[in-house]
Amino acid sequence: LTAIHKPPHLSSAQVIRNVQEHFNASELFRPWLEREQAKRDTESPNQKSKRRSWKQRQPMQVKMGHGGTLDPMATGVLVLGVGSGTKQLSQFLHCTKSYDAVVLFGAATDSYDSEGKVVAQAPYKHVTRSTVEEALNKFRGSIMQRPPIFSALRVQGKRLYEYAREGKEVPIEIQERPVQVEQLELVEWFDCGKHQWNWPSEQAEEEVRGFAEKVFHFGEAPESAAPVKEKTTFLKRRREDDVQGEPTLEESVNGVVTHPTTTEAPLKRSKTSPEPVASGAPPDGKDPYDESTYDEASVPTTDEPVQSVENQPCPAPAVRIRMTVTSGFYVRSLAHDLGAAVGSLAIMTHLSRTRQGGFALETNVLEYSDLAKGEDVWGPKVKAMLDEWQVSE
Incomplete structure (x- = not known):
């Protein structure tokens, strides 16, 4: 799990798509994408035939979700689940x-x-x-x-x-x-x-x-x-x-x-x-x-x-x-x-x-503007947040 400082005038869904685009092309998430692609390649013909929807036929992407929406006009903490972390997002729907x-x-x-x-x-x-x-x-x-x-x-x-x-x-x-x-x-x-x-x-x-x-x-x-x-x-x-x-x-x-x-x-x-x-x-x-x-x-x-x-x-x-x-x-x-x-x-x-749960602005939340500065800027910050969350869990 990680979090980003959502800017105004963007929906929460659009923020996820923008973050996902950067994660998909990154060195940080390449190992994860390769593992997921390998799992898909080893599927049986019957399993592959079930991938009929447009979404399921798309190229492999970093799996992401958020832990509670913000209106487009709003700013602030948007908790993001990455990979298996999406299963833990529900706890943020009920936190303070x-x-x-x-x-x-x-x-x-x-x-x-x-x-x-x-x-x-x-x-x-x-x-x-x-x-x-x-x-x-x-x-x-x-x-x-x-x-x-x-x-x-x-x-x-x-x-x-x-x-x-x-x-x-x-x-x-x-x-x-x-x-x-x-x-x-x-x-x-x-x-x-x-x-x-x-x-x-x-x-x-x-x-x-x-x-x-x-x-x-x-x-x-x-x-x-x-x-x-x-x-x-x-x-x-x-x-x-x-x-x-x-x-x-x-x-x-x-x-x-x-x-x-x-x-x-x-x-x-x-x-x-x-x-x-x-x-x-x-x-x-x-x-x-x-x-x-x-x-x-x-x-x-x-x-x-x-x-x-x-x-x-x-x-x-x-x-x-x-x-x-x-x-x-x-x-x-x-x-x-x-x-x-x-x-x-x-x-x-x-x-x-x-603040949302354990994530707070100016503490452990990625600034949205860091994405435009390249992976050299946002990569270490995201990795540190993901590592910290895994240790705490």
Whole structure:
């Protein structure tokens, strides 16, 4: 077993393919490949005839797998199993993990993160560091958590956003599940307009927004938290009870604060609503909450460019939090629920897995950039990690 520091904007599956390409051509793994090829060559004609699938007929490659997926936007520890080590990956699906995340207040998206499309907005000027620190107390220890609805599940063979498109009711209620938060702390506060993160520039289709209003549980917060339902606006209309002087999502994205009597520039909406990123989206027959699965086909694509908001500061505050959690925990759900707990809405805009089991960043994790530097750089590091793991086992 080894681990690599996954970069952003790549799926976990793509990272494995890239690593595998380097391992296949390396001197380090040549002996392993030769042994496996020799085993294949000694197979009986009957065994060879069973290799009928396209995958089985491919040239010998280093066998690899990972011990728990990360969304394309996320970075951090990705545990890799090599050869027989793939049989040991299951232990990493149930170990504790540590994350560093940034939560941005004032809006909600269909995927609970900044990769999705906006489905609602809410006031945010009342959100302060102290209110967030107080709200975090509700999320420590044993808690109940509902997985991200749009991106996590299939119901009766159909993704939930497909029910929204068709205007149908979801046949079952997505239930909360028990999770354990061993450590949770606020490590950095970002004042309004003084950070790099922003809301997405696209809004979801009207039927998706209506669906979200029914199933996203925007109004559900811990008992002592301020209610969100009366404050939340779905983007079918301008918020009537808008805090005076507080820019709306449309105003922030377009960089223009409009007077209530003027015509507002709408958020860009794509002609088609692409399938959202599926963190934990299950193959048929697998646990829908198992984060070890990743449906690569669900990576969103669109023919229309997203309007750039990089140079326009977001008027809402943000916070960086650090946590250690058990298996089955969704950081995006925590961001969503934290927004509700402080009487607003929120999305996750940054995520880094800093530790998974015995692997931790800056300790025993290969930097992805080392691959481009050649085997002379990454080879000794990978060998040392593999040797260390074998000794520990």
